Amino acid sequence: MGYCIYYKKSEPDVHFTKREHVIPAGLGGISKLPLGYVSDEANEYFSPLEMEILRDSLLAVNRNNVGPGKRGSLNVKKVKAPTMRVMKKEDSSGENYNIGFVFVGESYIISQIAVDFNDKENSCIPSYRSTVFDIQQGKQTLLDFRKNLIGFFSNTNRKFKLIDMPYTTDSHFINVGYFKGKWFAATSHKIINMDYLALILLPALKEEQLKDNEPVLEPKAFLKYTYKFDINTSLFFFIYVKTAFNALAFLKGSDFASKEMFDNIRKSILIHDNSISDFIVNEYNINNELKDIAIRIPEKAHFVIITSRFNSVIAYVSFYKERPALVKLTDNYEGEVFTEAIVCDWKNRNEFTLDEIPN
Template sequence: MSTLIKQCIYLKGTEPELLFESQEHIFPAGIGGIQKLPLEYVSHNANNAFSALELGFMRNSILMLPRQFYGPGKRGNLSPKKASKSTVSLMTAVSAPESIEFGYMSLGKPYSIAQIKINVSTRECGLMFDQSFGDASTQMQNFISKLGEYNNKYFLYEDERFSPDEFILGFQDNRWYLGLSNLKLIPEIQGCIKRLLDQTSFDNQVPQYGQSQPKVEQIIQMNNDFFRVCAKVIFNYLAYIKGRDFVLQEKFDPIRNWIVNGGEQNFATLSGKEQILKSYFSSINCPEKAHKILILQDGSYLFGVISFYGGFETIVQLSDNYKEYFEAEGFICNWEEREEYSLKDFLINKLQE
């Protein structure tokens, strides 16, 4: 009885040097990927190294916008309760640009987080909550309880729109967010909270409700990490269709090493052969927001083209020394319907309809 050898397609190592504990998705699960590679293809060590890359890819790259508007949510879940969220950022009201508060985006809608605004000179304070999360009085009591546990650990947002005497402190997903313009206020914050809790009764406070149209500003990061994840997804698919031994060939070492280690970016671009992808997929009426991969040969070049949410096409050169014949291969991730299929299967099903 033979034992199946486990060898990582990225690190090239085997057991016991590397651990093989989980299967790698072709497309990341967080954007709806379903199909996985065999357990013995990608090591746990490589997966751990890639986790931060993929998280930034989903939360901070250009993909964060369609993901926040359309989904999917955590681990590809399509339930609105599990919808993906943007990172917490400062929001302003379009109708009242002097107003500023913490919030985030989910499925195209802005939400405020529980927060308090304090003016250290006038001793004025205001609590802010989002009606979407239920009764304001209940939210207030929960937030006050959390204020009593404030540990002076926070994510800092320094912004000149705050007056020098005020700060806001928000709480979301077990994290504190502090916004101010005057860093000299920071040593006073814990004392302000203690005095507030000692001197103020919140039991009989009557909430006031209002509506605003918030404006949310988010920073998109487009760097080599985005392209490395694109290359990794295409490389995963190449391993899926051709097998582990195929992608372990030396001709793929340059792209493999760049995916793993980064460095000079000579492999990926947002322009050029993406027209090939458009001509292939636009003519066959793919699901509008599906993710797609196409792997093609051009002389001695083997390259992949990847598309997310029906756009954002990226070309990745997989090898410049591919001498054998390669038949074009494609893959579609229809995350809205929780379906994935090869381009060939998709075309066959279309013909049979």
Template sequence: MKYCIYLKKKVPEVSFSSEEHIFPAGIGGIQKLPMEYVSHECNNAFSAMELSFMRNSLIALPRQFYGPGKRGNLNPKNATKSKVSLIDGESNPNEIKFGYISLGKPYLISQIKVNIKGNYHFLSDTSLGDEVKQVSGFLKKLGKYNGKHTLYQDERLTQDEFILGVHDGKWYLALNHKQHEPQIKNFIMNSLENTLENQTARKGTEQVKVFQTIEFDETFYRVCAKIIFNYLAFVKGQDFVLKECFNPIRHWIVNGGENNFVTLSGQKINMPISYPEKAHKLFIIQDRNSLRGLISFYGDHFETLINLCDDFDGVLGLDGFICDWQNRQELRLIDYISNYTSH
């Protein structure tokens, strides 16, 4: 039956043309729900929420160190990258520059550090290829610069300094204070390109520190709840999760609002078995009329407790799901225990 388990709507109010993963594909999830469980409209809304979950929440840090890459890809060439941010050198903290993290290693993006009174330094990463070609490529992109950029403020830059970088078609500008932005934008548009033709790339080999901003908002909690709810639908079926007792958490997952459902707990399910080192895990537990979900990521990290409902009428034993994303394998807890004890 084509009936969205989140919106409680049927065709023609909603359409069904895409499938929902239990764990998001971007952190290695494989198993999907049947297409008729989650509407395309709902799936699209969840995609934006999951993108924020993977790029901006607690999950962003281990993901950019360990992976996986886009859509769960394990090829190092497609490894997850952190957001571009300002990094500084260990030996000279004032030598800031634009870079990102991939598989635990910092990389510089193509950038120019400018003092508008006369000093110019082009910086890049040797992994990006030939230095002369990098400068040439930067100049070509600079010729198409339209003044749109992501702005960073840093007091270590003087009022006459700025850094302009480009990566994956996006521009990044760092300056002392945003009040200087109009002046610097005008300088970039009218003066900068003609001054760079004889520049060569400067590269550093020192260790760097990377400073990133992690958002800790309801997106992380709502995605955790959605993962648990998806799994409950996967094992118990569509009719089960359409019960009225799940309406409050269903509404909150879709619409947000006051969080009365999810908390970081530090709680673990202790079993005499070992799990893959960096696997994601979820468990569902019944306590009288309450159903609880427990989820952790990258091993026993970010343990989060989800209150599914407090008026459950029925019996549901301990259940769980293991996402061993490094080996591209997912198993229900009962199957994982069976495989574990047979070896």
């Protein structure tokens, strides 16, 4: 019978049909806790919180620029719901803006129509844009997008997500893009009158006045993008503290993780309020033993090193092999001295414990 290390409940109060990743799957985590460690209810409660953190916190910078993608994937074709951004292109002809996303360090422009308005002449110039990799694909991309665009503008109940515009510009533009069944829009103004835009564009679309316009291949190297982080500090700390606790259960077992001495951190993880910062040690020195371990860890790998120190159990949690956060799991430990670790070399799809770290 399972016993949830978070809720400290067993069946029939909770259920156990799923397994929890030790390190978040969205960061490439592979190993899972044994079935019966974390209840389905806890897993379903944590999942949206983790996704919010991975999309909207500082971790998004590494995740977008280095990888991996959705559930650890390195294949852009498997991206389902990336964070859309307004991307800026600057060249000799000036500047223009596109809706797109970043995946493993490369920018991708979704299929879109970009409308540049000339307010002085009361005119506008529409153009198609998309990241395409050959001419034939570009033509088919245009045909598919035009069909979807006509349907979108013809529907008075149209739904779309307005993307935040992080740049200041004197230009007047509206972009409308489509990606995997969802519509996105961006503008230099605060709002978009989509009915007015439909009135302007629908006749041209239906009469195929733009049929000779092929999607423009946007050179990735010249696209600029910015990050806007809206996430609070306690939620950011949550991912470190929860990963530390998962690793504790993975390395020391569910009976150990369920002990009363971990009840305070367990409670803080579940409510993920400001109290979670109490378990983060801001100033610390890494001893030589931990330095020796860290040196052997592959570049950009994630790791959790857990060690006992006097009456404390401490976890060093690092994502992308950056300076680790020190998580104090308990100050009430009485037992043998130990040091354990789990390392996730997500680039090579490999995970190992302390004894398995290459020399």
